[in-house]
Amino acid sequence: MTDSEHSSTLHYFSHKRRNLVVLFLFVLILFASFVYALQAGSYALSYGHIFDIIVQALFHSDDSAPLSAEQIVILGFRLPRIMLAILTGMSLAVAGCVMQALLRNPLVSPFTLGLSSAASFGAAVAIVFGAALTSVIPILSENAVIVGFAFLFGWLSVLFIYAISKMKGSSSVTLILSGVVIGYIFTAGVMVLKYITNDEKLREITLWLMGGMWGANWDAVLVVAPITLVCLLWLESKAWDLNTLSAGDDVAKNLGVDVEWLRFTGLFVSTLASSACLAFTGIIGFIGLMAPHIGRMLIGNDNRYLIPCSACIGAVILLLSDTVARTIFMPVEIPVGVIMYIIGGVFFMFLILRGHHRVMQ
Amino acid sequence: MKEKIFLITFSMLLLACVGTFCTAAAAEIQFTDTAGSLITLPDIAQRVVCLNSDAAEVMVALGVGDRVVGVTDSTMRDNALMAHLPQAVSVGTWDTPSLENVLKLDPDAIIIYSSSPPKNVALFETAGIKLIALDCYRITTMESDVAALGMMFGAEDKAAEYIDFFNSWKEMITLGVSAIPDDEIPTVYVEGYTEYAAQGVNSGIDLMLSIAKGTNIASELGEQWPKVTPEWVLMQDPAIIIKVCSPTDEVSTEDVWNNVMTREGFEVLQAVQNEDVFVINGDLAYGPRSIAGLVYVAQALHLSLDIDPTDVLLEYDERFVSGMSDLDYFSPYL
Structure with missing residues (x-):
């Protein structure tokens, strides 16, 4: 081994160790955020009491005994909400990270590509016309229809973006502008639905569009958790391929990567993960943009580390934002979407001022 | 002689002028709207556009x-009310009604909600159309709003009859709860149409609670419609839960009651354990039928009152607006 090779190897392992340390730190931060969120709320409970409740639920569960108010607060309200926030944060962050890698554009995310607006439209269609569908096909639940429609329209928007990206002469700006256009079109669709629907459904759509963890319960977590985890593992398994893609399509092809298939399946899985969450939480913006960027600043472009790191960062951002949303004006809560727009807007501005606008050229 | 003829002619002309002036002054209508503005109309209103369905019902x-010539899209969907508005056509949505549609109807005035005027209100003002804010939805301003409408349409007698009907039931409640000591006033969680959207200070049911002696746990939060956390409701453990809803053909007030009773986490609340959960149609929380809502709320809070809200609705149906007594108004029946 030459000195140069030896130095590169040392640098690789040092970089790897550093990445693992950063990852470990983020896992710790996520855990600390989880503990904090579990304790924060209008129903005052000590950490010791919360610990007892969880231990009892895990190891001494007695299904016949009625739950106390404290147990319901922790096990029925806070825990599923925290789990949904973590899963949604992870999904949106990883979806953003993978979409950025697949389209080689650091400004794309489920939000900027118009996927969120499209999924909103799908969910709004399901809210307005879902009852008719479930009466025709009784095995479909209302939630399943919302998830299905959110995914369907989310996927349509991504296919459109994909087609644009394949057009000759398309640039990063074209993609972002296409996302904006898609956003406008589907937002117009939502407005039409809001206009024609009745008051009850209008309230439901409005609440959904504001974005929030109000719909959190164990049923939602049980739907979202497997979809998110399978999607994240699959996307992580493609991290090497995504790394090769960063060198360009030709290099990736030469290295044996089926670029078209990777793009298609990668976008499909990312859309599925984010749509499944958005169907329960409503529109949550900017996570898919912020988390991968913060991850890149700390850990670099290696998707093997960037994907899990983005997942942790996304989970931490959304979990803390949601905790602030439900505690800042306790016991009144505000939509987490409001906080995400503020943080996201400031972050976007930070990126522009820091010179990241070069990527748009 | 000529002088006499001139004097008589002049006197007759003078009398005629004074008479005309007096008639005009007598025909002029003046009243104060909900917003506190003094409204002057040249004559009794014959054609109005009602962007406020409660005022239309009054x-x-x-x-x-039959003097309502235009209503909003949402009012058009209220079949029970529309049966009594034979001339009414749609002028668009409540927040952005179509100026052209309104102009086509040539109304004497438009009646709006004081708290929710249309967004294009300036357009109507520019077009010279009189906008009158008469809420007719808060129980606290109902009397003055109805009296104002009575003057506006020359129906003072019928307005007085309604006010008498309204006040007699209200007094019955006030009298019935007057002996209830402060330490027996129950705490109440009032939820609006969506989950955990509490009805706070000055909301419809909050105003009723202040008359019927109930403590609204959300009134201290300062907002009219605060979105509260589920755990806060558990912490407050209210003695009574009142849920406001809009029943449909698919979802009845009884379905809503079952949903509240089986809502995750609510099993620990004393209100649920004691089945002190009451669901009320939003039509009884606001508007001219809210007096029946007040009776229902008072009865829910103090079962010893023994007043039947259905009696109020039947009387309202018989004396004022028919076809309004057999709708799905509340659950459980008291």
Whole structure:
């Protein structure tokens, strides 16, 4: 081994160790955020009491005994909400990270590509016309229809973006502008639905569009958790391929990567993960943009580390934002979407001022 | 002689002028709207556009429903009310009604909600159309609003009859709860149409609670419609839960009651354990039928009162607006 090779190897392992340390730190931060969120709320409970409740639920569960108010607060309200926030944060962050890698554009995310607006439209269609569908096909639940429609329209928007990206002469700006256009079109669709629907459904759509963890319960977590985890593992398994893609399509092809298939399946899985969450939480913006960027600043472009790191960062951002949303004006809560727009807007501005606008050229 | 003829002619002309002036002054209508503005109309209103469905219903109660020439899309969907508004056509949505549609109807005035005027209100003002804010939805301003509408349409007698009907039931409640000591006033969680959207200070049911002696746990939060956390409701453990809803053909007030009773986490609340959960149609929380809502709320809070809200609705149906007594108003029946 030459000195140069030896130095590169040392640098690789040092970089790897550093990445693992950063990852470990983020896992710790996520855990600390989880503990904090579990304790924060209008129903005052000590950490010791919360610990007892969880231990009892895990190891001494007695299904016949009625739950106390404290147990319901922790096990029925806070825990599923925290789990949904973590899963949604992870999904949106990883979806953003993978979409950025697949389209080689650091400004794309489920939000900027118009996927969120499209999924909103799908969910709004399901809210307005879902009852008719479930009466025709009784095995479909209302939630399943919302998830299905959110995914369907989310996927349509991504296919459109994909087609644009394949057009000759398309640039990063074209993609972002296409996302904006898609956003406008589907937002117009939502407005039409809001206009024609009745008051009850209008309230439901409005609440959904504001974005929030109000719909959190164990049923939602049980739907979202497997979809998110399978999607994240699959996307992580493609991290090497995504790394090769960063060198360009030709290099990736030469290295044996089926670029078209990777793009298609990668976008499909990312859309599925984010749509499944958005169907329960409503529109949550900017996570898919912020988390991968913060991850890149700390850990670099290696998707093997960037994907899990983005997942942790996304989970931490959304979990803390949601905790602030439900505690800042306790016991009144505000939509987490409001906080995400503020943080996201400031972050976007930070990126522009820091010179990241070069990527748009 | 000539002088006499001139004097008589002059006197007659003078009398004629004074008479005309007096007639005009007598025909002029003046009243104060909900917003506190003094409204002057040249004459009794004959054609109005009602962007406020509660005011439209009061007009029916006053026997002048045929003078409503325009309503909003949402009012058009209210079949029970529309049966009494034979001349009414749609002028668009409540927040952005079509100026052209309104102009086509040539109304004497437009009646709006004081707290929710249309977004294009300036357009109507520019077009010279009189906008009158008459809420007719808060129980606290109902009397003055109905009296104003009575003057506006020359239906003062019918307005007085409604006010008498309204006040007699209200007094019955006030009298019934007057002996209840402060330490027996129950705490109440009032939830609006969506989950955990509490009805706070000055909301419809909050105003009723202040008359019927109930403590609204959300009134201290300062907002009219605070979105509260589920755990806060558990912490407050209210003695009574009142849920406001809009029943449909698919979802009845009884379905809503079952949903509240089986809502995750609510099993620990004393209100649920004691089945002190009451669901009320939003039509009884606001508007001219809210007096029946007040009776229902008072009865829910203090079962010893023994007043039947259905009696109020039947009387309202018989004396003011027919077809309004057999709708799905509350659950459980008291």
